[in-house]
Amino acid sequence: MPLNERAELLLKLLIHRYISDGHPVGSRTLARETGLDISPATVRNVMADLEDMGLIESPHTSSGRVPTAQGYRVFIDTLLKVRPLTNDAIAEIEDRLYSDQDPQRILSTATDILSRITKFAGVILLPRHQHTGFKQLEFLRLSARRVLVILVTSDGGVQNRVLATxxxxxxxxLIEASNYFNSTYHGQSLEQVRHILLNDMQHDSDEMNRVMKTAVQVAQKMFDADRVEESDVLLSGEENLLTVPEFSQLGKLRELFDTFKTKQDLLELLAKSMAATGISIFIGDESGYHALNECSVVAAPYEVDGRSIGTLGVIGPTRMDYADVIPIVDVTARLLGSALGTLDSDDIAGESVS
Amino acid sequence: MPLNERAELLLKLLIHRYISDGHPVGSRTLARETGLDISPATVRNVMADLEDMGLIESPHTSSGRVPTAQGYRVFIDTLLKVRPLTNDAIAEIEDRLYSDQDPQRILSTATDILSRITKFAGVILLPRHQHTGFKQLEFLRLSARRVLVILVTSDGGVQNRVLATxxxxxxxxLIEASNYFNSTYHGQSLEQVRHILLNDMQHDSDEMNRVMKTAVQVAQKMFDADRVEESDVLLSGEENLLTVPEFSQLGKLRELFDTFKTKQDLLELLAKSMAATGISIFIGDESGYHALNECSVVAAPYEVDGRSIGTLGVIGPTRMDYADVIPIVDVTARLLGSALGTLDSDDIAGESVS
DNA sequence: CCTTAGCACTCGTATTATCAGAGTGCTAAG
DNA sequence: CTTAGCACTCTGATAATACGAGTGCTAAGG
Incomplete structure (x- = not known):
């Protein structure tokens, strides 16, 4: 069931039109739109075909047609010409991302950029620390039984946690312990460190001196706590969705915001995007989450040293201007990757992870 | 213009009734409600008086009456009997607050508690670090020109920041510098440390050796950055407000969420509450912020060692059940204070701030 | 002087009818 | 295959209507 050229054109025009004014579009409008000398009746015939193929539908017996999720899919995959960002726009994003040294804040800047430019919600899956390198662990004695553990990763990230010992x-x-730890695990990935730690715990403790045990125990606790942590997704600009006409029913909106709050679903969805290469687009119910029924998610992984370490994206109504949003997500992902990479290469020679 | 007993009773009943079902309440309903043998016409006379006093008003010429902000004010100040929490409820809050060691997380737990129990939004003004004590400053060399500065405060809080030097x-x-710094400023309040730092910067640098300068410069940067930071307000449960009927107009809602996002107004409002003692209640436009027009904020400062260090509260519609919300805010503030205080006293003897 | 019954009046809301406009599907002719 | 024509459907706006709830006022009664 390949689309002939005219059907393609009409689908494309219909979607453009629908995206730009949000009303179902009828045959007369569409006929005028083409520029070709074509009658509404003809258009109606084509539209009937498109409806049979499941690409468009009419909300009511007699109002114009609206694209279905499948229609958007075809549109995006085969008909869409993206509208590249101007150099100015790119430079502006770059400026904002490079104006900070702290990875945590850079990441949150990235979601802010996405939401501000698109006027939808920006979302980011934070780097999975398993894949980054271990760099440094420090213990700071706060009080008799409370130790502050500071973990520095090769990407310049810092995490700290207060442990009750x-x-x-x-x-x-503690100083001895951290020295031991840093020299032992220097240059490994966090994943490896975790594994070794697990092993060390299993070997009977006799082989280890007290200091080693200290370090291992404390670090183990730290890593454990880190795993449980579910603050892996950062969201911003949700308020933009309040004024999107598609979400004018408070019930829907509530459901959406609840999904945002728990973050679990978003996390899974973004994880899918990270597994893929390049831009992923989840249209409407394609995502499989009920609350995202009327939403589309445009996401792209960001890479450091050629490896995807996380994903960022935009959540908006299915009826969004993909031609604009896609390049924004694309560019932001690239620039974020290199901004983070810069921090990395800033490391002292010899300390980077191989 | 003192209210006679019957007028008070009627105002009280009217507000209760309005709070519980949200409809303007008329004379017939109210007459029935009293239990007294009183006719609707009589009630109407009293209501007319109350309206003259500005305590109630009617949305339209002929529907029941609704309390005004001033009416709520009188109600809360003189007529309200709060509904104390059960011991179980108190214990539950206590459990949650005490189940963590990290002050940052305890604070965010507190807002979560507030929003979950009240079904409105919970908000908290984070401790002003100026008033807490300086405890420890550590420098960690990340790379040639990047230093991680870790500031530990006497309340067990930890802040870290990556500085480009x-x-x-x-x-x-760096080690020398932190040693110098820790011994010099040990036991001072952050406020004092900041002042001394400013002075030190003004004295011509000749009097200081290089190490001192290092420490001072780096710490100065850190404090500066800290001051600018506007992440002083933590909010949670905003999504609860989506389903409050009062906020069913998306425009209002959007305005409200924008206010939440910038946080500036909330910060000012909560600062007022912190200046006061005990529960503060801002009803409707009393707050002076347009976006909070239809909201009330119930807030209470939380204290450690008898000193207010921050404020927490609940933001909901003006028509909220104050009898429930007030004790929740009150109890949470107290328990949060003591939970944070416990961390404090956990310090090794001699390290607490005088 | 306070209370109350009665009554006319005002609004808001829900229901219904009506109508114009937009769009469709179908058919038959070019 | 295209198109004009036509009957049909459905939405949305507007107006008419009725109803219910509630008020304010007045006048009578304790």
Missing amino acids: DREYTESE | DREYTESE
Whole structure:
């Protein structure tokens, strides 16, 4: 069931039209739109075909047609010409991303950029720390039984956590411990470190001296806590969705915001995008999540050193201007990747992970 | 213009009734409600008086009456009997707040508690670090020109920031610097430290050795950055407001969420509450912020060691059940204070701030 | 002087009817 | 295959209507 040229043209025009003014579009309008000398009746025939193929539908017996998720899919995959960003726009994104040194803040800047430019919600799947390198671990004694553990990763990220310890450690024990730890695990990936730690815990503790045990125990706790953490998704600009006419029913909106709050579904969806290469687009119910029924998600992984470490994207109504949104997501992902990469290469020679 | 007993009773009943079902309440309903043998006409006379006093108003010429902001004010100040929390409920809040060691997370748990229980939005003004004590500053060399600065405060809080430095510092310089810094400023309040730092910068640098300068410069940067930071307000449960009938107009809602996003107004409002003692309640436009027109904010400062260090509260529609919300805010503030205080006293003897 | 019954009046809301406009599907002719 | 014509459907706006709830006022009664 290949589309002939005219059907393609009409589908494309219909979607453009629908995206730009949001009303179902009828045969007369569409006939005028083509520029060709073609009558509404003819258009109606073609539209009937498109409807049979499941690409468009009419909300009511007699109002114009509206694209279905499948219609958008065909449109995006085969008909869409994206509208590249101007150099100015690119430079502006770049400026904002490069104006900070702290990876955590850069990431949140990225979602902010996405939501501000698109006027929808920006979302980002934070880097999975398993794939980044271990760089440094420091212990700071806060009080008798509370130790602050600071983990520095090769991408310049810093995490800290206050741990309640089982027994009291002295200042010097902790220093020794961190020295031991840093020299032992230097240059490994976090994933590897975690594995080794697990092993070390299984070997009976006799082989290890007390200091090693200290370090391992404390670090183990830290890694454990890190795994549980579900703050892996950052969202911003949700408020933009309030004024999107598609979401004018408060019930829908509530459902959507609840989904945003738990983040679980978003996380899974973005994980899918990360597994793919390039831009992923989930249209309407394609995502499989009920709350995202009327939403589309445009996402792209961002890479450092040629490896995808996370995904960012935009969540908006299915009726969004893909030609605009796609390049924005694309460019932001690239620039974010290189902004993070820059931090990386800023490391002292010899400390980068192989 | 004092209210006689019957007028008070009627105002109270009217507000209760309005709070519970949201419809303007008329004379017949109210007459029935009293239990007294009183006719609707009599009630109407009283209502007319109350309207003259500005305590109630009718949305339209002929529908029942609704309390005005001023009416709520009188109600809350003189007529309201709060509904204390059950011991179970208190214990539950306590459990959640005490189940964590990290002040940052405890604070965010607090807003979560507020929003979950009240079904409105929870908000918290984070502790003003100026008033807490300085405890420890550590420098960690990340790369040639990037230093991680870790500031530990006496309340157990940890802040870290990556700084790009003007020149390269060696590992040992940094250690010396932090030693110098920690011994010099030990036990001072952050406020004091900041002041001394400012002074130190003004004295011509000749009097200071290089290490001192290092520490001061880096710390100065850190404090500066901290001051600018406007992440002083934490909000949660905004999505609860989506289903509040009062906010069914998307325009209003959008305005509200924008206010939430910038946080500036909330910050000012909560600052007012912190200046007061005990529960503050801002009803409707009393707050002075247009977006909060139809909202009330119930807030209470939380104290550690008898000193208010922040404020938490609930943002909901003016028509909220104050009898429930007030004790929730009150109890949460108290428990949060003591939860944070516990962390404090956990410090090793001699390290607490006088 | 306070209370109350009665009554006319005002609005808001829901229901219904009506009508114009937009669009469709079908048929038959070019 | 295209197109004109036509009957039909459905939406949305507008107006008419009726109804219910509630008010304010007045006048009578305690």
